[in-house]
Amino acid sequence: MILRHITVDSSQPYELARFWSEVTGWALSDEDLPDDDEVLLAAPEPVPSLLFIRVPEAKSVKNRLHIDWMPDERTRDEEVERLVGIGAKLYEDHRAEGGLGWVTMQDPEGNEFCVERSTKERDL
Structure with missing residues (x-):
């Protein structure tokens, strides 16, 4: 399939x-x-x-499925900042010391998605 x-x-x-x-x-x-x-x-x-x-109907509960995105042109934190600037909302911040972790965000209709560290950040 x-x-x-x-x-x-x-x-x-x-x-x-x-x-x-x-x-x-x-x-x-x-x-x-x-x-x-x-x-x-x-x-x-x-x-x-x-x-x-x-x-x-409007969205009423947390998504049972969401998409994880990995930036390819920016760092995770730069991407989060860019997304907030175009209308996304920060939902849960799972960033940890040392650069690990991810950020859960919501699109304008409240659908959750995550932004992970970029490939470049993973190679450091």
């Missing part, structure tokens, strides 16, 4: 896809419109794409 999409329930799929486009650098399709009920954010192969689907 091939993992094709990771699907995210959303009250505003287009707006949430725009946020994640800014996070990842992946482009939205020219075919996606602000009122669409489904918006696909296509990832480069072989990474699964993110699919945002409109649902009527």
Whole structure:
């Protein structure tokens, strides 16, 4: 089997896809419109794409599944700062002395995701 999409329930799929486009650098399709009920954010192969689907109910509990991201152009802490600047919220800080650990964040609709140390930081 091939993992094709990771699907995210959303009250505003287009707006949430725009946020994640800014996070990842992946482009939205020219075919996606602000009122669409489904918006696909296509990832480069072989990474699964993110699919945002409109649902009527708001998020009410902690995610049972979330995505862990590892920066490739910045350090973990630089990436956390950048993400806060574009609308993410710091949820839980698991950074430890010596540079270990991760940060759990929330996107604009409250979906949790983690930011780990970058490859460069892991090689030190």
